[in-house]
Amino acid sequence: MHKKIVLTGITPSGTPHIGNYIGAIKPALEMAKNPDFDAYFFIADYHSLIKLWDGQLRQQYIYEIAATWLAAGLDPKKVMFYRQSDIPEIMELNWILTSVTAKGLLNRAHAYKAAVDANIAEGEKDEDAGVTMGLFNYPMLMAADIIMLSADLVPVGKDQIQHIEIARDIANRLNHIYGCNLLKAPEALVDKSTQTILGLDGRKMSKSYNNTIPLFAPSKLLKKLVMKIVTNSQLPEEPKEVKDCMVFALYKHFADETEVSILAERYQTGIGWGEAKQILFEKMDVVLTPMRERYEYLLENKQIIDEYLAEGAAKVRIEAQQLLVKLKQQIGL
Ligand code: TRP
Numbered sequence: 001m002h003k004k005i006v007l008t009g010i011t012p013s014g015t016p017h018i019g020n021y022i023g024a025i026k027p028a029l030e031m032a033k034n035p036d037f038d039a040y041f042f043i044a045d046y047h048s049l050i051k052l053w054d055g056q057l058r059q060q061y062i063y064e065i066a067a068t069w070l071a072a073g074l075d076p077k078k079v080m081f082y083r084q085s086d087i088p089e090i091m092e093l094n095w096i097l098t099s100v101t102a103k104g105l106l107n108r109a110h111a112y113k114a115a116v117d118a119n120i121a122e123g124e125k126d127e128d129a130g131v132t133m134g135l136f137n138y139p140m141l142m143a144a145d146i147i148m149l150s151a152d153l154v155p156v157g158k159d160q161i162q163h164i165e166i167a168r169d170i171a172n173r174l175n176h177i178y179g180c181n182l183l184k185a186p187e188a189l190v191d192k193s194t195q196t197i198l199g200l201d202g203r204k205m206s207k208s209y210n211n212t213i214p215l216f217a218p219s220k221l222l223k224k225l226v227m228k229i230v231t232n233s234q235l236p237e238e239p240k241e242v243k244d245c246m247v248f249a250l251y252k253h254f255a256d257e258t259e260v261s262i263l264a265e266r267y268q269t270g271i272g273w274g275e276a277k278q279i280l281f282e283k284m285d286v287v288l289t290p291m292r293e294r295y296e297y298l299l300e301n302k303q304i305i306d307e308y309l310a311e312g313a314a315k316v317r318i319e320a321q322q323l324l325v326k327l328k329q330q331i332g333l
Contacts (some may be wrong), residue, residue, distance in 0.1 A: 002039045
């Protein structure tokens, strides 16, 4: 049987936080263990150019994201693990795809529309104020990432479903225009379990809200941040709902089933928030400490990361070139 290709990327625009790990990295690594899939996981460094204009910081984040994937258990012998900018073929494909894509398709993309709406709300004369062509074209580049490796499935959060649909449209359109079947139209894979991870203040955990828990915060800082999670004002002896409780939600991602049911029972009989948070912190720290140690080791030995990425890029480029050769032939280049 032909294995399905599952592909996903992470933009290196910040230090990885717990939300990235639970929402993207952990489920992706679980899929990579499934023998029905060939996994392609990459660092979307070209995407980071849109949001981040500091080269040194970008370098740092690229290594941090790479070290995170590896520390979380990515096996570069089994997974195609690479950096987007090491695959120049993606840029060539990007232009070929751009040339058949209706501008209106991208006018409707959420990120762009949100920027325009914000400008209108602020009474800006120019609706496009502050919008770079990079931001506008960002779903195009994402389509190129996906189509370049003929991905079947792209695990994404709800906010990214539209981008996968755009990639489908673009692949189908090029196939139609040039009368071929060379490009694979991908499908989004939205996992119910990857519900949005909430941040310290109860909003979605996101760098832009400044409410994140860094994935590899040292134990002391981790404890401090866990203690800061907002809870309600119920007294310790009052029975508590596990539903919509962030402390409990986080615990579920780190503890096993027995541990989770024990904590659920404590909620029913009454547990103080301080104690619940202490239990959460201890569990997180036990799970994260070995990963943190590996992460720190890799960041002190970046040549290991460089080697893995170079090996990954060499393998991926061969596949990218094969598709590009066929595509160029088809379109008369
Ligand atoms: N846009 C994604 C994000 O910000 C990252 C990304 C870039 C991606 N290219 C991709 C994800 C291709 C999946 C497939 O999270």
